[in-house]
Amino acid sequence: MSAKPQQESRQVQVLIVGLGPAGAACGMALAGSGLEVLALDRAHFPRDKICGDALPLGAQTLVQHLGLLTTSPELQCRSSLEERGSVRARGYDQGLTGQGWLAERGAILSSTACLQTVRRHDLDHWLVERCRERQLPMEFGWQVESLRWDQAIQRWQVRGRIRTREGKPLKRFAITTPVVVGCDGAASAIQRQSNPARPRSLQALASRCYLTPHESQTSSAQAQPRSRLHYLWPGESTYAWAFAVPGGFNCGVAAMVNRHGDLPIRGRDLMERTRQWIQTLNHDWDHSAVEASHHNTSTIQTMAIPVIHPTTAPQSSAGILLAGDAAALVDPHQGHGIDRALESGALAATVIRKGVAMGLAPAALSERYQQRLAVRVRGWQQQWQALELESMNDTALIKALSRPR
Known part of the structure; x- marks a missing residue:
């Protein structure tokens, strides 16, 4: 008879599940706090993460504060941004936009290299290394399978399986903790199992494919690359992007859900539009300038994104704090x-x-976190007005943009 798999048992004050940006930020802030903390991720790093790779201004400030620019400048890429068909571009034709943009063949171009990108493969690994420097206890290949609140001891019983980088099962684990920070992404096991009654978040759809320059084009590449953001489908909140990243371009299509939870297209249409977008890019770049990784459409990956919504209300069980994608805070x-x-x-x-x-107590911690997060969420929800504008025709858009604030 084969021996039963060995089990790894731990008791900690705080368990962080997921070591993407949310989990890494939480872990770095708690490392050295005197609390018994354990952070785990089901993946082994470095690992890929489907993402547009673009850093909004707030993220740029945060990662630069952590030292990304000084320690690993090669991970970053800055580029100008060309917009076509967006509210900003359409408003420019009517003289309604501010400074910082130049008109160019029916589109607008940023006057500075305003877009910063870091491949998520590199960014997440870099953040994990910063956690390691701060001596945050971490485990990789640990996948949560069950979560149960033990009323008698006022603790969560977290159980799961440990796997090698190749996916081979090693043994099981059991962790006892009063506080779990769920940072485990869009398909959060912590969110699902801690509060099954919580309404499912609205889902946007997006695709991603990396395009890389031919070696013959590398020497003639522009000193400052140009990224693109194009709204190619009038009347839809759907857009295509091509963001310059180290070594090439991150390209894809995003279909945004509306206030009623409806998507303008389905997954099959998303794949077809992504292929059309890649063909458009190849044509614009003279066919030979760019090639799809591995030359096949299997490199186009798709994802569902849990998006913030005007009716989003952060909620979770006692001792559960959800952050990042697990809390549906994304606005693609x-x-x-x-x-x-x-x-x-x-x-x-x-x-x-x-x-x-x-x-x-754990319940009070969760309540306090939800109250503070709700304040920020209310501000983020107001930005949904811009999404509504994208679907307007030009007449309605001009009227909306001209309305006194």
Whole structure:
């Protein structure tokens, strides 16, 4: 008879599940706090993460504060941004936009290299290394499978399986903790299992494919690359992008959900539009300038994105704090995802650190976090007005943009 798999058992004060930007921000803030913290991720790093790779201004500020520019400048790429068909571009034709943009063949071009990108493969690995420098206890290949609240001891019982980088099962684990910070992404096991009654978040659809220059084109590449953001389908909140990243371009199509939860297209249409967008890029770049990685459409990957919504109301069980994608804080239309993950992860750490010092129970910690996160969410929800504008015709758009504020 074969021996039963060995089980790894731990008891900690705080368990962080997921080591993307939200989990890393939370972990860095709690490392050295005196609390017994464990952070785990089901993947082994470095690992890929489907993303547009663009950093909004808030995320740029946060990662630069952590030292990305000084320690690893080769991971970053800056480019100008060309917009076509967007509210900003359409408003420019009517003289309604501010400074910083130049008209160019029916589109607008930023006058500076305003777009900063870092491949998520590199960014997440870099953040994990910063956690390691701060001696945050971490485990990789640990996948949560069950979560149960033990009323008798007022603790969560978290169980799962440990796997090698190749996916081979090693053994099981069991962790006892009063506080779980769920940073485990769009398909959050922590969110699902801690509060099954919580309404499912609205989902946007997006695709991604990396395009890389031919070697013959590398020497003639522009000193400052140009990224693109094009609204090619009038009347839809759907857009295509090609963002310059180190070594090539991150390209894809995003279909945004509306206030009623409806998507303008389905997954099959998303793939077809992505292929059309890649063909358009290849044509614009003289066919030979860019090639799809591995030359096949299997490199086009798709994802569902849990988006923030005007009716989003953060809610979770006692001792559960959800951050980043697990809390449905993403706004792909405005490019907000990484910044809100970093911000919410750091907020969770602040609430935990101060709350434990005050002697707050797990339920009180969760309530305090939800109250503080709700304040920020209300501000983020107001940005949905811009999404509504994208679907307007030019007459309605001019009227809306001209309305006194």
